[in-house]
């Protein structure tokens with residue numbers, strides 16, 4: 093049995109703890125919520141619980157479908173045992189429907205259904221406002237080489253196919269989402285979390301937002317939205 097030793101890292105939504113095994117860490121999900129690179133702060137009651145449970149369900153689904161992830165198993169309500177990875181500082185966004193920053197950048201209406209999914213890379217640097225990167229930027233910054241970019245791109249689209257189909261059967265439209273990848277012993281693993289914090293989920297029948305946009309845009313009903321997603325994927 094591995095136990096939680098000292099904290100290695102505290103992010104905006106999670107804490108990471110060392111264990112007796114250098115290749116295993118314990119991740120604890122917090123109720124803290126931020127938006128706009130930490131400029132907006134708040135708490136979403138029980139978010140840590142909902143996100144830990146939703147993320148575990150989706151990582152299990154992806155593993156069952158051949159995607160290599162950091163996820164090993166759930167430990168209690170808000171914790172997970174995962175493989176230690178060095179996070180590649182890229183936010184990999186896959187989009188099926190136009191929303192958020194893409195709508196603003198390209199002047200397209202929110203809700204416009206893309207003919208094929210779009211993948212985007214952002215530099216994970218709050219101090220720079222997470223700028224958009226292309227493959228040349230990624231190579232110049234030595235964040236990943238061309239082979240790794242190809243692998244990450246293929247994994248991003250595969251995750252999209254699996255999640256979109258699964259969620260559709262639960263009455264949820266997968267609008268877009270953000271992934272992070274990490275490396276352990278040279279292998280690229282899907283890491284971080286997959287939750288209403290990092291995805292846009294729209295209810296298929298009502299169009300209602302079931303994700304962090306309710307917090308970002310002060311729409312109310314934030315906890316209910318997270319609970320609703322949990323009840324559909326648990």
Ligand code: TMP
Pocket residue numbers: 129185191192193194222268269270289290291292
């Ligand atoms: P965007 O439209 O604001 O670029 O967001 C695209 C997707 O990425 C959306 O599902 C929310 C998610 N996201 C994060 O997980 N973290 C972030 O810091 C940002 C900006 C977006």
